[in-house]
Amino acid sequence: MTSDARPARPSTPTEIRERLTDAVRDGLPAAIADLSRLVRIPSVSWDGFDPRHVQESAETVAALLTDLGVFDTVTIERAPLPGSGELGQPAVLARREPRGGRPTVMLYAHHDVQPPGEEGDWQSPPFEPTLRGDRLYARGAADDKAGVLAHVAAIRALLEVQGSDPDLGLVVFIEGEEEFGSRSFEAMLAAHRELLAADVIVxxxxxxxxxxxxxxxIGLRGNTAFQLNVSTLGHASHSGMLGGAAPDAMLALxxxxxxxxxxxxxxxVEGLTSHTQEVPPFTEVRLREDAALLEGVSSIGRGEILHRLWAQPAITVTGIDAPSVQNASNTLLPSVTVKVSCRVAPGQSAREAFMAIERHIRARTPFGAHVTFSAVDxxxxxxxxxxxxxxxDVLTAMEEAWGETPQLTGVGGSIPFIAQLAQTFPEAQVLVTGVEDPETRAHSPNESLHLGVFHRAILTEALLLARLDGAVSLP
Structure with a gap:
């Protein structure tokens, strides 16, 4: 179709909604194809994995943004890691300046992914997108390469309906190491603050x-993670000869x-606080299903279930360095190290939470054991x-796209960089949306994206961008 045959730009709210709905629906196969191409790249950002895959992923994302033809600049950037001369993983940054007094919106997602884990735990290869029913299975299919493509597809729909020269300012920030702790995020913000500046952050x-x-x-818990080493002996000793008198490190730990x-x-832990907030109903049955609790295993904690998950602290031991069962011997262990992860309730700083846990542990360490803390994050x-x-605006767009009243929720997990974004751009309004659902299994084997959710997430963002573009004010 030639430009002369292009349908006239819509001029009423109803026309905009209808045209955006059609554009998103018609563009969905291309969005799924682009997503499939992106998830085939095993862009694991963790140490020990090939960084060339993360670079390839960044280049693929940059090409997708460049092909939109709407940005003044599209670049791949790396920032230094704290306390090191090394650079972090590549991020993709793009910007289009606003016109006519319209706001600028930043669209954030990340193109790196978690390690796949044991391939035998997957029903299909982790980096080969596989459609089963209405879900697309692959590592990163949802978290968060679907977020990347939701941004791309929403901009495509906006340009198709509103024209190739919108007044809205656009910034896209696709990070490359979110799954590895966003280590260079603060340096990236400092180096590109002017480029990333926005009025709204999605x-x-x-x-x-x-x-x-x-x-x-609307609420995210923070995180305090650290390694704890407990030592009681100068060297390993025979557990039969000295056990019962000499305390081993595992006992103290x-x-x-x-x-x-x-x-x-x-x-x-005294000093860890909870946040006071109302939460929607959530049944014990749903918790059992979502968490896959074994028969007879009860939930833990007190209060409404979602209050426990969103607004109370949680502490988990996520790793331990100790002899395996296969390699165990009759030995008193001299030293043991664990990794501890604490989720911090809204309203308390992560540093304050760490200090409370450190005080607690030092006050309750038995037998005079020596404890050290390291790798604090x-x-x-x-x-x-x-x-x-x-x-x-975004709640209205959600209701129009989904046909359901949106739920305001907290999240038990942590996205620490959001607090950094808010600190860097204190005047910006932050909107945390997503493309996942309770069955996504992000970070786990058989991660998947529900294609209906993907469709509606794209339409939500397209409607939001149309509102912010301001050519026609949607009710």
Missing amino acids: VADSDNWTTTTPSLT VRVLASLHDDDGAVA LGDPFLVDTSGWAVD
Whole structure:
């Protein structure tokens, strides 16, 4: 079709909604094809994995943004890691300046992925997108390469309906190491602050209430992770000869870790706080299904289930360095190291939480055992200010796209960089959306994307961008 035959630019809210709906629907096969091409690239950002794959992924994303033909600049950037001369993984940055007094919106996602884990745990190869029913299975299919393509597809639809020269300012920030702790994120913000400056920030890295009901995430727990080493002996000793008199490190460690929770499984560390908030109903049955609790295993903690998940602290031991069962001998262990992860409730800084845990552990370490803390990683929680106009805009767009009233939710996981974004751009309104659902299994084997959710997430963002473009004010 030639430009002369292009349909006239719509001039009423109803026309805009109808044309955007058609454009998103018609563009969905191309979005799925682009997503499939992107997830075939095993862009694991962790140490020990080939960084060339992350570079290839960044180049693919940059090409997708360049092909839109709307940005003034599209670049691949790397920033230094803290305390090191090394550079972090590549991010893709793009910008288009606003016109006519319109706002600028930043669209964030990340193109790196978690390691696949054991391939035998997958029903299909982790980096070969496989369609089963209405879900696309692959590592990164949802988290968060679908977020990348939601941005691309929404811009495509906007340009098709509103024309190739919108007034809206656009910034795209596709990070390359979110799954490895966003280590160079702060340096990236400092180096490109002017390029990234925006009035509204859309972070497409969260989930939805169900596959048919959307969510706007308004609260995120922070994280405090560290390694704890407990030592009691100068060297290993025979457990039969000296056991019962000489305390081994594992005994001391078990006692320390047991003190972190009370008999109900609730966190028992003085100084860790909870956030006061109302939560929607959530049944024990749904928790059992979502968490795959084994028969007879009970939930832990106290209070409403979602309050425990969104607004209370949680402590988990996520790793341990100790002899395996296969290599175990009758030995008193001199030293043991564990990795501890604490989720910090909104309203408390991650550093304050770490200091409370450190005090607790030092006060309860038995037998005079020596403890050291290392590899401390802190990320602050975040609360969205729901009074801003952009929140009303995105909730309206969600309801139009999904045909359901959106649910305002918290998230038990952590996205620490959101707090960094808010600190760098304090005047910007942050909107945390997503393309996941309760069955996505992000970070786990058989991660998947529900294609209906993907479709509606794209349409939501296209409608939001149309509102922000302001050519016609959607009701």
